[in-house]
Amino acid sequence: MSLADGTRPRHLPDRLSGRGARVLKSWELLLFGIAVLIFLANTQASQYFLDPWNLSDATFNFTEKAMIGFAMALLIISGEIDLSVAGIIALASTAMGWALQFGVGTPGLVAIGLAVGLLCGAFNGALVTRLGLPSIVVTIGTMSLFRGISYIVLGDQAFNGYPESFAWLGRGYVFWVISFELTLFAVFALIYGVVLHKTNFGRHIYTIGNNPTAARFSGIRVERVKMILFLLTGLMSGIAAICLTARLGSTRPSIAYAWELEVVTMVVLGGVSILGGSGSILGVVIAALVMGMVTFGLGLLNVPGIVMSIFIGALLIGVIAIPRLVAKLRRS
Amino acid sequence: MNYSSDIAQGVTVPAEPVLRLSGITKTFPGVRALGDVELELYPGQVTALVGENGAGKSTLVKILTGIYQPDSGTIEVDGQETRFPTATAASDAGVTAIHQETVLFDELTVAENIFLGHAPRGRFGLIDWAAMNTKAKEILTRIGAQIGPSTVLRDLGIASKHLVAIARALSVDARVVVMDEPTASLSAAEIEELYELVERLKAEGKAILFISHKFDEIFRIADRYTVFRDGEMVEAGMIADVTETQLVEKMVGRAVDTIFPERDRRPGADVLTVAGYSHPTEFADIGFTLRRGEILGFYGLVGAGRSEFMQALFGVTRPSRGACRIDGKVAVIRSPVEAIEKGIVYVPEDRGAQGAVTAMPIFQNITLPSLRTTSHKGFVRMAEEFALARKYTERLDLRAASLDQNVGELSGGNQQKVVIAKWLATRPRVIILDEPTKGIDVGSKAAVHEFMAELAAEGLSVIMVSSEIPEILGMSDRVIVMREGRIAAEYDREGLTPETLVRAAAGYDGEAAA
Structure with missing residues (x-):
């Protein structure tokens, strides 16, 4: 092939730096280092930490939140957000508990949990994509709306008496110390990782987050992609509601209170830009491990909950600020 | 220092430059923006900095104004070596800049x-x-x-x-004034006023660095020139000693035809027929036929509704009325997706906002509308993507470090090449180019023109929206002039003059009957 003026075209390499160089500079590696440090600190903090059953227990601190976190990561990368996820859990759990009063069995309860999640997601998605409302405002509204409904239904009561087969979804073990929830977490991590990083749909998500207008001008159905992401986030909240309700064995309207902030924190800590356009599922997985281990380690030390949130908050700001500080120091 | 005596005597060469850059090098990841660059600015003189987009002019301005730090090299003010670690430091040293978009x-x-x-x-x-x-x-x-x-x-x-x-x-209290394309958004009368202002600044003894793509203004007001090419200083000298053609050659590194490419102009069968396209506010009753291998120019004043119509044709907005046929069959286009499926693509005027995803790599920008062909069952295949991207970037002679480089790091002309490559990769029937050479340099401009001619010769039908009369006259087979949302006139290129176009666009007389 030759150009119009007869010269040979210049050859452009695919990439300049290899895979290794990019991994070394990645956010995920930094985060992984922090995870290792916290793990080591935990082993020093308590002699019981390394016990397999103990470690297995620790995973319950993050599995449910992380499942929502995967869908939330996709949503945030696309430039939207869903702050109603904890509200969805409360509503889905309430719906399941209410159905329980009529003798609905485990398959029915699961179906109800999933359906409520999807419906809530569809409601958020329709308000954002059909009416063009900003998702942060819509989901702050539905956050109160969804939980409000479960307060009206339950008042200061609780639904109890979930069947044993249902409880297994939150407390059961698939193999040795590997819980059903941990298995779900791993499977979803894989699925979301593949969807985001290996499919056309994932590429569309990144494009929309970076430049929605150019995405539209390139033939991407922007509204449809966003609608699917809201549905997925609702669905994952429904799944988290099933696991959490099964694990706790009861439904109160305050269930999963303020989880939306922990989920968003996990996603941002995982390196997903809150402005949209970048991030990875691997980052969210590592961030989930970090947050889970911090919570559990501090729990072993009998540190009160409020100190844990201070620690997580400081970690978030620290991890985000340090690379900037380093870059700034290098420049001057 | 006192320069007024020099000026009074009409001496044009004061002995000492007020600002001297030497050996300035600046690299960004994968790209050397400036390599060992020299620049001298003299009091009471205008130095024109010329170069193609991507030649390193903007980087130099940012170094001069303290926004970037050079990797090596020295900055001297009045012979004293100094540094501009911040914008304030540059400003304190008397360097001030007037940017394109202030x-x-x-x-x-x-x-x-x-x-x-x-x-x-x-x-x-x-x-x-x-x-x-x-x-x-x-x-x-x-x-x-x-x-x-x-x-x-x-x-x-x-x-x-x-x-x-x-x-x-x-x-x-500026001593050095940097003007980065100051006339880009000004009318002819305002440009005259700006020239007067530059004369006044010269008389006050200020050293002026004038960056412009327009040669007429460079020859009108500059005393000296410095040419950059690919991040290096090619030559500097007095404007009086060069001609426009020589300057262009130095810029591009080869001789550039100022004439437009010759090509076989025998359009084939009708490809696209538009009838009665109307919009509630932007345009009304647009109808025309586009043939195979034809370049159809759309001329008009800014706000004549050309871009709005093109975006409706591409499905971004919906017309209130009107029909469109492709190969004689009725085509309903309600979204860009449907337009792309039917082989109509659109290269927008607003490259940054609508064309390129600047924070994503070149290859992903190019494969965006073609993912269906590069992927397998919805899964991306990077090797296929790189192959497709390489095919079109090489054809367009894209200048980049690698295909993985973010589009935002490229110069305007090269970003435009990426957007064009993106659409060509979909193998369209009709390509709509909205101001395809706006804000890009002479070299890239000629490349885009040559490329358009090539595409038409291969049988692609091209609609070119342009506000540049030479471009319209040089490239089009036929020209449609729009005025206030309607087609004011349609012309064959034979014997078409700039005056006719301008009259039709502005509606001066009764000549404008379609």
């Missing part, structure tokens, strides 16, 4: 805009409003601007805002 504040007054950040202070460190307004008035008078200092900026037109930007640049 940052001003609509809600503040003219005086506040001029003195933002260095307002005169009175007692207790409070702003001395009276002094500020007086000083602002002084500066405005000096540059011949009839603007009241207490006018709110929002109430001014674009040209007056530009004068405020210039006044702001002069409010610091």
Whole structure:
């Protein structure tokens, strides 16, 4: 092939730096280092930490939140957000508990949990994509709306008496110390990782987050992609509601209170830009491990909950600020 | 130092440059933006900095104004070596810049805009409003601007805002004034005023660095020139010693045909027929036929509804009425997806906002509308993507470090090449180019023109929206002129003159019958 003026075209390499160089500079590696440090600190903090059953227990601190976190990561990368996820859990759990009063069995309860999640997601998605409302405002509204409904239904009561087969979804073990929830977490991590990083749909998500207008001008159905992401986030909240309700064995309207902030924190800590356009599922997985281990380690030390949130908050700001500080120091 | 004697005697070469850059090198990841660059600016003289997009002009301006730090090299002011670690340091050393798109504040007054950040202070460190307004008035008078200092900026037109930007640049005691494409958004009359202002600044002994793509203005006001090419300084000298053609050759590194490419102009069968396309507010009753291998030019004044119509044809907006046929079959286009499926693609005028995803790599930009062909069952295949991207970037002679480089790091001309490559990769039937060479340099411009001719020769039908008369006359087989949302006239290229086009676009006489 030759150009119009007869010269040979210049050859452009695919990439300049290899895979290794990019991994070394990645956010995920930094985060992984922090995870290792916290793990080591935990082993020093308590002699019981390394016990397999103990470690297995620790995973319950993050599995449910992380499942929502995967869908939330996709949503945030696309430039939207869903702050109603904890509200969805409360509503889905309430719906399941209410159905329980009529003798609905485990398959029915699961179906109800999933359906409520999807419906809530569809409601958020329709308000954002059909009416063009900003998702942060819509989901702050539905956050109160969804939980409000479960307060009206339950008042200061609780639904109890979930069947044993249902409880297994939150407390059961698939193999040795590997819980059903941990298995779900791993499977979803894989699925979301593949969807985001290996499919056309994932590429569309990144494009929309970076430049929605150019995405539209390139033939991407922007509204449809966003609608699917809201549905997925609702669905994952429904799944988290099933696991959490099964694990706790009861439904109160305050269930999963303020989880939306922990989920968003996990996603941002995982390196997903809150402005949209970048991030990875691997980052969210590592961030989930970090947050889970911090919570559990501090729990072993009998540190009160409020100190844990201070620690997580400081970690978030620290991890985000340090690379900037380093870059700034290098420049001057 | 006293330069006035020099000027009075008409001596054009003062002995010492006020600012001298030597050995300046600046690299970004994967790209060397500037390599061992020299630049000297003399008091009372205008030095034109010329080069294609991506030659390193903007990087140099950023180094001069303290925004970037060079990797190596020295900056001397009056023979004293110095550094500009911050924008303030550059400003304190007397270097000030007037940018293409100046940052001003609509809600503040003219005086506040001029003195933002260095307002005169009175007692207790409070702003001395009276002094500020007086000083602002002084500066405005000096540059011949009839603007009241207490006018709110929002109430001014674009040209007056530009004068405020210039006044702001002069409010610091500047010795070196950098003007980065200052005439880009000005009318002919306003450009004349700007030239007068430049003369006045010269008379005051300021050293001016003037960056422009327009050769007529360079030859009109510059005393010296410096040519950059691919991040290196090619040559510097006196304007009086070169011709326009020589300067272009130095810029591009080869001879450039100022004539448009010759090609076989025998359009084939009808490809696209549009009838009665109307929109509630933007355009009405647009109808035409586009043939295979034809370049159809759309000329008109800004706001004539050309882009709005093209976006409706591409499915971004929906027409209220009208029909469109492709190969004689009725085609319903309700979204860009449907337009792309039917082989109609659109290269928008607003590259940054609508064309390129600047934070994503070149290859992902190019494969965006073609993912269906590069992927397998919805899974991306990078190897296929790189192959497709390489095919089209090489054909367009893209200048980049790698296909994985972010589009935002490329120059304007190369970004445009990426957007064009993206659409060609979909193998379209009709390509709509909206101001395809706006804001890109001479070399890239010629490349885009040559490429358009090639595409047409291969049987692609091209619609070219352009406000540049030479481009319209040079490239089009037929020209449609739009005025106020309607087709004002349609012409064959044979015997078409600029005067006819301008008259039809402005609606001067009864000649404008379609």
